[in-house]
Amino acid sequence: MxxxxxxxxxxxxxxxxxxxxxxxxxxxxxxxxxxxxxxxxxxxxxxxxxxxxxxxxxxxxxxxxxxxxxxxxxxxxxxxxxxxxxxxxxxxVSFVHEVLEDVIESEPDWTQATDRLCQLDDIERVMCNLSEVERALVWLHVVEGYTHEELAKVLECSEAAVRQRYRRAMVKLKSKLYRQVKDEQ
CATH class of the missing domain: 1.10.1740.10 (RNA polymerase sigma factor, region 2, helix turn helix motif)
Structure with a gap:
């Protein structure tokens, strides 16, 4: 394919x-x-x-x-x-009126989380834990290769908003993957 x-x-x-x-x-x-x-x-x-x-x-x-x-x-x-x-x-979903959560204090290893996500066979199942906006951002960035700048243009919002939403989504996914690995042990 x-x-x-x-x-x-x-x-x-x-x-x-x-x-x-x-x-x-x-x-x-x-x-x-x-x-x-x-x-x-x-x-x-x-x-x-x-x-x-x-x-x-x-x-x-x-x-x-x-x-x-x-x-x-x-x-x-x-x-x-x-x-x-x-x-x-x-x-x-209204992108403009979506309520943003508090900024996440810690800075996780995004590259590692993204790499782990790309290796999953059941990526769709894991991503169902995200909101629609988060899922779209992660899918377009990780799977389709869009940059945050390109996503900001497509979504008609600031690059900072895209980065913030993406960061939150990755924290959720990282937490889900951590629980999944822990359960497998």
């Missing part, structure tokens, strides 16, 4: 821009799994992810004629997927 690094022939994208069904099907088959994984991770629900994946491809196919750089299709699709998933989260 290559995800968004999957390359399709430029002719396929050009044919899809002209509405050719076979080309549209090829694009869907090449990228649907990557879109589903991305949006399901952000939303915390495979069912919601499936629904949103369909909406994303409907929107993509409608906007495809506007795409100027054929080779930018995968990154364009990924960016649109993230935005639509975040928009869906906004419908459920």
């Amino acid at each position: 290559k995800g968004f690094t999957e390359k399709v022939a430029p002719d396929v994208v050009k044919d899809a821009q002209q509405g050719q069904l076979l080309a549209l099907k090829q694009l869907y088959q090449a990228y649907a799994t990557a879109v589903l994984r991305l949006v399901s991770g952000i939303l915390g629900s495979v069912e919601e992810g499936r629904d949103l994946t369909q909406e994303i491809f409907i929107k993509v196919f409608g906007k495809l004629p506007e795409l100027r750089q054929i080779d930018a299709f995968p990154s364009w699709l990924k960016q649109l997927s993230v935005r639509m998933a975040v928009d869906q989260l906004r419908k459920r």
Whole structure:
């Protein structure tokens, strides 16, 4: 599974821009799994992810004629997927009015916690302990590789707010992972 690094022939994208069904099907088959994984991770629900994946491809196919750089299709699709998933989260959670907890005094080892999180086979199960906002931030940063600066732009908030929310989420995850390891011993 290559995800968004999957390359399709430029002719396929050009044919899809002209509405050719076979080309549209090829694009869907090449990228649907990557879109589903991305949006399901952000939303915390495979069912919601499936629904949103369909909406994303409907929107993509409608906007495809506007795409100027054929080779930018995968990154364009990924960016649109993230935005639509975040928009869906906004419908459920108000990013602006979310009450922030007190600043965490201690500074845990974020790199170690992130590495441990990436090694989990059941990352989705562990992340279900987070709020929707926290889960989206961790998923986009750890799994999808977005920087805090990029997340601030996508979420339309300050980078400091993103860092603070991410830090809190990692403290929760670290605590959960610690309990999990302790229980295994």
